[in-house]
Amino acid sequence: MTLLSDPRGVAPIRDGIGEPDYGTPKSTSDVIVSVTIDGATVQVPAGTSIMRAAGENGCAIPKLCATDSLEPFGSCRMCLVEVDGRKGTPASCTTPVEDGMVVRTQTPKLGKLRRNVMELYISDHPLECLTCAANGDCELQDMAGVVGLRDVRYGYEGENHLGAEKDQSNPYFDFDSSKCIVCNRCVRACDQIQGTLALTIEGRGFNSKVSPGGLNFLSSECVSCGACVQACPTGTLEEKSVIELGMPTRTVQTTCAYCGVGCTFNAELRGDELIRMVPAKTGGANEGHSCVKGRFAFGYASHKDRVLEPMIREKITDEWTKVSWDEAISYAANKFKAIQAKYGDNSIGGVTSSRCTNEEIFTVQKMIRTAFGNNNVDTCARVCHSPTGFGLSSTFGTSAGTQDFKSVNKSDVILLIGANPTDAHPVFGSRMKRRLRQGAKLIVVDPRKLDLVESAHIKAQHHLQLQPGTNVAIINALAHVIVTEGLVDQEFINERCDTEAFARWMKFIALPENSPEVVQSQSGVPAQELREAARLFATGGNGAIYYGLGVTEHSQGSTMVMGMANLAMATGNIGREGVGVNPLRGQNNVQGSCDMGSFPHELSGYRHVSDDAVREQFETLWDVKLLPDPGMRIPNMLDNALSGEFRGMFVHGEDIAQSDPNTKHVMAALEAMDLVVVQDLFINETANFAHVFLPGTSFLEKDGTFTNAERRINRVRPVMAPKNGKQEWQIISELATAMGYPMHYDNAAQIMDEIASITPTFANVSFELLDRVGSLQWPVNAAAPAGTPIMHVDGFVRGKGLFIETPFVPTEERANRKFPLLLTTGRILSQYNVGAQTRRTANSIWHHEDVLELHESDAQMRGIKDGQKISISSRIGETTMRAKITDRVPAGVVYTTFHYPVSGANVITTEYSDWATNCPEYKVTAVEIRPADSSADADNSLDDVLMKV
Amino acid sequence: MDVNRLKMMVIQIDQNIAFAGPKAEVIATHLRKFWTPQMRKDIFQEIEKNPADFSQDVQAALKLLHGEAKA
Structure with a gap:
């Protein structure tokens, strides 16, 4: 038997990797009590466990079933201590400190008890530490060393679990129950942290085992959030990437680029290879939790479909030609300038992306307002928030x-x-x-x-x-x-x-x-x-x-x-x-893209372009004259493209040909333009209409900040060098410069400094401060140097809160005899928006095609069976999907997601939009459905989808 | 820009906007704040051609904006 001893207290298991684990959650009590642990008197908040009090004061107590993200459980009997005046040896995880308490954590009696308990665990555990994927990251291994286990008296021949079958059904992690010590951490993580309650302990006594219910993890209710994997103290639940590639050796803390929650992750690497993403307990938004996308679905960043070299073409029917960066930028700049020379300054514009950093977004809108010389900048937040x-x-x-x-x-x-x-x-x-x-x-x-x-x-x-x-x-x-x-x-x-x-x-x-x-x-x-x-x-x-x-x-x-x-x-x-x-913001940086002045009517910090004093500040800083009137919104740009007034567009990390309503209209508008420049990771639907493709960077390569839905500004740190060779803000700066407006930054921190200098709500923000404190919620300024978790505490930002009448004006889009059903749309856990990222990961195993949910009565009335291909038509267009009969929607309402281009959800959505902002009315489309004829679109089969992954 | 789209937009604003104050001014403020000068010009031309398609408030709002543009 080989046991590798790596005595650890609460410190990270490997230098520079992981986070301390104090065994039980922090107490929030304001009452402070004194307790003496191993002769040292310490002060901790009332309610703190002995285990945590000891750990916080450098006196770690051995543990297996305890971890500070879960409530104490007291089952492993490793953390026993002696307390003066008390009988027996209470578990330190479930025993709170009391004022004046005297505790001993290391005595011969305790040592013997712990060794005996450990001996029993090890007697039913595979003796393959050297070849185990968790070698070096296994608490059982560590604790065996800590308690000084040298021998197992019982032998290994008795009844055991060593032959238990591995469950490898989940695409991201394996479950090897032969290594399980039934500490219950995974079950409790699923209950307490994720709240799915997918795991349970099946059987009793020696037959107890962790079970996902159903056949295996994949067919269970598990949502693959990874909380169980993170909680597992052994190699029982282990990331496939660790099994395949080995333990990471270094970590970089960064921010997830999926939804608007903005989870903080420790990207754990081995050399330059990303092994796994582990949610950070210090993350202000997620506090150690994650979902299947952020935790596991990062493979798209190194997907073979990524375009890493700039490309140009004269016409959208031509093949792409790979060119140098200089050539691509000069081509785009000259074309934009030529369009303006012929059709006027107002004939071009651009769209910023809520997937990109604040610094990238700020430079895009700055390029448009300075180098383009107009306010024709809008953002994908137009179509969401x-x-x-x-x-x-x-x-x-x-x-x-x-x-x-x-x-x-x-x-x-x-x-x-x-x-x-x-x-x-x-x-x-x-x-x-x-x-x-x-x-x-x-x-x-x-x-x-x-x-x-x-x-x-x-x-x-x-x-x-x-x-x-x-x-x-x-x-x-x-x-x-x-x-x-x-x-x-x-x-x-x-x-x-x-x-x-x-x-x-x-x-x-x-x-x-x-x-x-x-x-x-x-x-x-x-x-x-x-x-x-x-x-x-x-x-x-x-x-x-x-x-x-x-x-x-x-x-x-x-x-x-x-x-x-x-x-x-x-x-x-x-x-x-x-x-x-x-x-609840849809994309990772919707808040930030709005904050950074991406709307055509306002500059960063939501200040209207017509405000002379504000404009003057920007004009002085940027040394350029700015226009006092709002520019075009995305739908205005598209409409004007069809009428020939708008001829060139810079599309930054956004797939308007898939995500915007009435796809046919969007595509026609894009096709009508003389120049479409797309900056993205992949040749998306919009890029099919582009003349210049500028490769972008994934979040793993970016250096900057995202602002999440709670106004939290989080650092995005480069985990690896840009695969395309440049940061996106560099590319944008070079394009602006090529168009005649010199723009230069040495690094992303300088851009944030510029943002802070001109944006009152960001006044005190800097990379240096963010790196020091972790994250900040704006406003961050002299009045709120530590940020503002909750707004309007002493008064509303506008002064007095304003009640505004809200008459109900029904939409023009109504069900009628021809289109009697109302279609509404939404997202699913495993996929993200238009799917450009998640479709290129194993997440597609859970959702490989969009389906149309409909009520049984609507299905029966039309002779539609569950799983059948159906045609969905609106007055705008028609598409096909598979039917899913469900009671989730009432009769008269149908529902779908929009993660696959082939589904064409937006082929049928209409041009109706919010009266004030033109945000499209995706959520109401009158449709009719019928069984599709045999010539309907080919299936988006699971095999096909996974082949592409 | 497609004038029918602008027409639909301004009618929708007229139906929905409910800020306090004289309606024409409220509409004018909204258009001033969010519409490009060209959009305002195009819809004004349409109103001059087909005033009956628009409410009195919208007409008054556009006249107000047109006056500002000329000044």
Whole structure:
């Protein structure tokens, strides 16, 4: 038998890798107690376990079943201690310190007990440490060394688990139960951290074993978040990449580039090879948790499809020609200049990407405002959260969510509208589920029955299953009940809000047209359910609103955001922990792209271009004259391309030909342009219409910052050198320079310094500060040097909170005889947006094609069977998908995701958009479906998809 | 730009916008803040051609903006 001894306390297992583990969670008590451990007196918060108190003070106690991300369990009997005045040897993980307590962690008696326990573990454990993938990262191995185990008296011939079969079904990790010590950490991680409860301990006594239920991990309810793998103290649950490539030797902390949660990860490498991404416990947004995308789906960054050399072509029907960077940049610059010379300065523009860093985005919008000489810059936030900016700035005075994610831990009633966090924002979804399991109440407003409506240990008090397009009617009805039943928080309103505006709003909202009884006929939600939900929200304690694109992507998206803000103010749910109005941003840097001045009407920090004083600051800094009028939005650019006025576009990391509505219209507009420059990782749908392709960098190569949905500015650090040879901000600077506006930065930190110098909410931000403190939530300035986790604490940013009337104006897009169903769209856990990244990973094993969910009655009426190919048509276009019959959607509503170009979800979405911001109305499209004929598009089979991975 | 699209947009703004103040001014402020000068010009021309297609408030808003543009 070989045991490698690597005595460790709480320190990382290998130098520079991993994080300390204090065994039990930190106590949040303000009361400090004194305890003497091994002769040293230490002071810790009351409620701290002996294990943690000892560990924090350099006196680590051996442990196996304890880890500081989980509640103590007390099963392994390794952490026994002696306490003066107490009988026996209590487990230090489950015993909290008491004032004056005297503890001994190392005595001959304890040593013997621990060795005996360890001896039993090892007697049923494979003796293959040297060849085990976990060698060097195994707590069992370490603890055997720590307790001084030298021999196993029982032999290894008795009944054991050494022949247990490996479960290798999951694409990212293996489960080798022969190595399992049944410490329960994986089961508890799945319960307590992820909240899926997919794992259990099956059997009793010697027959106890960890089971994912079902046949194996892949067929179980496991969501592959990786929490179990991280919690496992042995090599039982191990990343396939570690098994194949070996243990990492160094780590770089960076930020995930998927959704708007913005999880912090330790990228663990071996040389320059990325072995695994491990969620950082110090991450402000995720606190050690992750989802299947951030944890495992990073393989796209090194996918064979990545384009690493610049390419140009004269016409989009030509083959691409690889060229040097200088040639590509000069080609693009000359073409842009030629277009402007012929058609005017206003004939070109660009789009920034919410997938890119703040520094890259800032340089793109700067290039457009300076080198292009116009304000024709827009961002993909146009098609997702632009109504959030409009609505929250109008009512509260700032274009951002009010809370940090942690705030949900203090919420008593959660109003979840048009968002599906367990799929689209999984790490926040887990946090929310944890609070719900603790007893918080949940009201879900969604046409579709989400997992959160009813799942393990979670049941929404109210599911307001409304007809798509009737959000505003619902929010008005909730407010109507609160106003007419005298449930408003008058004290908050008198103190914090514009009372004249409130009086106007109250008069409006009390109108009979906003009553639940009237709204029932519009929305399909029973009036009584609406009344009960409103009462619960108004009287249930801290009420928090969380919302997603199911709010914004409507023709009344901005009205709805204002309606939610009204509701929060009317009930006094703003300005403290547990409350607020919180947009769940779709992409990693939607918040940042808006902050950085990507909209055509405003400069960084949401300052309008018409403000002479603001413009003057930028003009002085940039040494250029700026235009005082708004530029074109994306839909304006596309419309003007078709009419011949707009001829050239710079598209930064965005696939508008797939993601924007009415694909046919978008493609026609792109085709009509003289020059389309795409900067991206892959030849995406938009690049099919491009004349210049500039290779981009993946998040693993970027140097900069992302700002997540809670306004948290996180560092994105380069894990490896740019595979394309350049940072994206360098490429943009070179293009601006080639167009005649000299732009130069030595590094990304300089760009952030420029942002900070000109953007009041970022005034104190710097890479140096971020590297020192980890992350910061803006505003970060002289008034808030440590950032602002919660907004509007002492008053609204705009002064007094402004109630705004929110009349319900139904969309023009309505079901009729020809198109009797309403289509709405959403995302699924394993895939991300247009799928350019996740489709190039093994995540496709869970979702290899988009399907159309429909109710059984709608299927029966049309003779459609589950799994059958069907044709979906709207007045805009037609596409085919496979049918999935489900009770998640009510009769009359159908639902799909949009992760595969072949599905053509946006071939059928319409040109309707939000009245204030032109955010497209993706969530309501009138459609008809029928069985597809035999000539329908070829299947997107799992084998085909995995072949491409 | 496609004037029918602009027409649809301005009618939608008229139907939905509910900020306090005289409606024409509220509409004008919105268009000033978010529309390009060319869009404002194009819709003004359309209103001059087909005023009956637009509400009094929209007409007044556009006249206000046109006056500013000329000044």
